[in-house]
Amino acid sequence: xxxxxSFYSVENLSAQTLDWESFIEKLLVDSETDNSxxxxxxxxxxxxxxxxxxxxxxxxxxxxxxxxxPQQIEEIQAYVFSYGPMKSLGELNLVxxxxxxxxxMLQFFIYCGESEKERDDFPSFKNILKYGKNExxxxxxxxxxxxxxVYLGSQFYHSIRYKFKYGDRVxxxxxxxxxxxxxxxxxxxxxxxxxxxxxxINRLGIIKKLILGNYRLSFGQGLVLNTYFTLGKTSVLSQxxxxxxxxxxxxxxxxxxxxxxxxxxxxxxxVDLSLFYSYKHVDATLKNDEINSLKEDGYHRTxxxxxxxxxxxxxxxxxxxxxxxxxxxxxxxxxxxxxxxxFKRNSSxxxxxxxxxEKFWNTSMDYGYKSYSFSINxxxxxxxxxxxxxxxxxxxxILNDTKIxxxxxxxxxxxxxxxxxxxxxxSNVKNEHGLYLGLNTSLFQSFKLSAYLDLFKFPYLKYGxxxxxxxxxxxxxxxxxxxxxxxxxxxxxxxxxxQNDYTDEATNKKGLAYTMNQRVKLQFNYLLNQDLLxxxxxxxxxxxxxxxxxxxxxxxxxxxxxxxxxxxVRFSLNAIYFHTDDFSSRVFSYEQxxxxxxxxxxxxxxGYRLSGIIRYDITKNLLIQCKYGYTHYMDRENNRSLMNIxxxxxx
Numbered sequence: 001x002x003x004x005x006s007f008y009s010v011e012n013l014s015a016q017t018l019d020w021e022s023f024i025e026k027l028l029v030d031s032e033t034d035n036s037x038x039x040x041x042x043x044x045x046x047x048x049x050x051x052x053x054x055x056x057x058x059x060x061x062x063x064x065x066x067x068x069x070p071q072q073i074e075e076i077q078a079y080v081f082s083y084g085p086m087k088s089l090g091e092l093n094l095v096x097x098x099x100x101x102x103x104x105m106l107q108f109f110i111y112c113g114e115s116e117k118e119r120d121d122f123p124s125f126k127n128i129l130k131y132g133k134n135e136x137x138x139x140x141x142x143x144x145x146x147x148x149x150v151y152l153g154s155q156f157y158h159s160i161r162y163k164f165k166y167g168d169r170v171x172x173x174x175x176x177x178x179x180x181x182x183x184x185x186x187x188x189x190x191x192x193x194x195x196x197x198x199x200x201i202n203r204l205g206i207i208k209k210l211i212l213g214n215y216r217l218s219f220g221q222g223l224v225l226n227t228y229f230t231l232g233k234t235s236v237l238s239q240x241x242x243x244x245x246x247x248x249x250x251x252x253x254x255x256x257x258x259x260x261x262x263x264x265x266x267x268x269x270x271v272d273l274s275l276f277y278s279y280k281h282v283d284a285t286l287k288n289d290e291i292n293s294l295k296e297d298g299y300h301r302t303x304x305x306x307x308x309x310x311x312x313x314x315x316x317x318x319x320x321x322x323x324x325x326x327x328x329x330x331x332x333x334x335x336x337x338x339x340x341x342x343f344k345r346n347s348s349x350x351x352x353x354x355x356x357x358e359k360f361w362n363t364s365m366d367y368g369y370k371s372y373s374f375s376i377n378x379x380x381x382x383x384x385x386x387x388x389x390x391x392x393x394x395x396x397x398i399l400n401d402t403k404i405x406x407x408x409x410x411x412x413x414x415x416x417x418x419x420x421x422x423x424x425x426x427s428n429v430k431n432e433h434g435l436y437l438g439l440n441t442s443l444f445q446s447f448k449l450s451a452y453l454d455l456f457k458f459p460y461l462k463y464g465x466x467x468x469x470x471x472x473x474x475x476x477x478x479x480x481x482x483x484x485x486x487x488x489x490x491x492x493x494x495x496x497x498x499q500n501d502y503t504d505e506a507t508n509k510k511g512l513a514y515t516m517n518q519r520v521k522l523q524f525n526y527l528l529n530q531d532l533l534x535x536x537x538x539x540x541x542x543x544x545x546x547x548x549x550x551x552x553x554x555x556x557x558x559x560x561x562x563x564x565x566x567x568x569v570r571f572s573l574n575a576i577y578f579h580t581d582d583f584s585s586r587v588f589s590y591e592q593x594x595x596x597x598x599x600x601x602x603x604x605x606x607g608y609r610l611s612g613i614i615r616y617d618i619t620k621n622l623l624i625q626c627k628y629g630y631t632h633y634m635d636r637e638n639n640r641s642l643m644n645i646x647x648x649x650x651x
Contacts, residue, residue, distance in 0.1 A: 044109075053111060054080070075095050079095045099401070122204050133164070140159075144641040152302060153301060159253055160176050173198060177253045183301075198251060215258065215263045215276075217276060218246065219331065219333040223362075223380075223389045225417075226244075237438045246320070261278040270324055274320040275319045318333070335361065335362050337419070343356050353431070377393055383417060386414045386415075387414030389422075392409075393408075401441060404439055408436075415429065436455075443479075448479070449479055454474040456472050458471070472496065477493050487526045487527075494518070497514050513546035519540065519542075522537070538555070560573050569615065575610050578604075578608070606634045622647075622650075623648050624645070629642050629644075
């Protein structure tokens, strides 16, 4: 199986109109950046390449699939225990609590294999080397435009990934990357720009997991530590809202939001004890040898960007202890982080309560209880500089096909967590109070309704908001229709309105005004024939700010995917036309990429974009993929084209 183009076998194509990447696309309704989701996408690619044996899986394996709720995981395991191993994936229809969309998604990440449990003995080094699987993925990007002449490196992008895996016991690999414009193998850089490595072993005696190298952390709801991904407002509708997945290797090309050192989880009965230590240089913008802000984009293309490379040492040490029973869990997390330079004190403005100093600590307690019809979970946290943060969620079912979610969060303006990342309207866990109500229900047999209402308030100043106690409201509703396996459709409406600084153009008077951002998305998925899958998407956006003339925008996108019957070649074609009044009414459109490649470009102005991907499976273990994209603007001179070439070899 491969996830490079969202393609699958001809048999699956003829039976499905939903590819697994559509899951990411659906959740990104409330995201304007792909940063927080790139790690999730990378993990799903790896799981798509190495699917889970549903007949001998564990809770730890299934929890990696973010569209599964704990209740659904429990029902899957109960079915296999009660009725024996599944003979085919068609038996998913018999599992209680799995709706159509969840069953479709599962088929991309699981298979029905032998049911015998593996021996608990850790494999010998000889067997690990003999039976382990290797994967090598190389990629280069060739831009057909002149990059900025201030860049110190070539216009080409390069990356190479190596992964070794022995079942679910051993996982190791490395990633090397150079972005467009970054120097390599010259006086500025001895090799490529960034390197990442990791080695992980699982279930070695009482050691549940041990990682050496680069890793990610996520505990509780993310108030103290979460370098995985942020639960968006739409994702809460489709899953239980716990984000804590413990420790995990960092195997993506992301150059931020991970740790470097040693992490381990020890299992003592129903108690898990996780300990971690990280020693890592990070990029920062300095002023008078003080940290003004951490630099998160990972670019080192100019003298200025290179001067910020690894100029601050960051150490992290801490742990988590959790008690896990079948129905409930309780955990405590504590983390200390140290920098060799202090964060600058801001005497005024919205940054007044931002981190100050060199040393920080956070501690929290998280809890949860679940049953098939009811669940409650949350986390309470406290930071060294004062300030509390809390998030609590209540979810319950009405009948089998209706779920209601109530979520409350309270993030004090004084609360600071350097690596905290939790459900919020803002980009950080601070200065926000909010109440969220979500609904998921099936209407008749062919319709499904998802909706949420989120009320939020900012007690203190924020960027672009120079007065305290501002508020906003976010409403979303989506209706999905599916009559047959050959056709599905959906319509989504979202309206977000919140206060921002505003200057009246007629009177030049400054104050606050509501900015209302409305978006409508209409999508059709259909099979034109057995081998041809097509998708049509229409987007409309309207932004109203005070008494100004509304800013309007729209886009029309069409994509097709085709699998040849007699030759191992597959291709995808995508086209989008966009027209917006300005940047504020820009439209977002998820675009398919190569393996481990994830993109949500935004478009504004007037123009169109064309892209195409072709994949050729040379052998069972060797494939090559190529993508070409061209963006043409009708209102300015900024046309660009780019070719991506990728080679994957398994051995």
